[in-house]
Amino acid sequence: MYRFFETIRIEEGKALHLKYHEERMRRTSIAYLGGVPFPSLKGMIQVPANVRDKVFKCRITYSRSLEDIVIEPYRPKYIRSLKLVADNKIDYSFKWNDRSELNKLLQLKGNCDDIIIVKNGLITDGSYANLVFRKGDQFLTPANPLLKGVMRQVLLESGVIKPAIIHENDISAFSHVFLINAMNPLDRAVSLPINKIIGF
Secondary structure: OEEEEEEEEOOOOOOOOOOHHHHHHHHHHHHHHHOOOOOHHHHOOOOOOOOOOOEEEEEEEEEOOOOEEEEEOOOOOOOOOEEEEOOOOOOOOEEEEHHHHHHHHHHHOOOOOOEEEOOOEEEEOOOEEEEEEEEEEEEEEEEEOOOOOOHHHHHHHHHOOOOOOEEEEHHHOEEEEEEEEEOOHHHOOOEHHHHHEEEO
């Protein structure tokens, strides 16, 4: 049986963007789990009183039912450099618990801290985050990510970022790259100068 997970940011005692997580779970269930419904996440996530003044990570593992809910302090990744790696067959269109294909690519990072995955010549994602590239006052995200992440969708709907086809040869046209996900909104995401990307 397939297993999936969601990672939810808890800030000031509140679980954020639950409707987006619930919508992804609904789509996942239709595609892989026979369309089984899930209860409201708001009623399932019990935020401890002692997390009110910190950022916590809630990880929900599920298959045909919710299997596990873990809430723990969030520790941001320390990323200083990124390595371009290519894989034309990789598929991570749903948030599978099995990340073995991503982990294989991560082993190719060499001395870098993380990777940027190139598929058929196009920029997609990092190993754990969607990408946003800055060019002047424009913030562009790859139109063809491996996974359509929650924070990416929030930022698209708010008009903060726009989708664009980004070829690996286009990278030099940008000044910075940001690594966003449900735990890392744009204003708190890892931001690196474009020359910290190795391999383009």
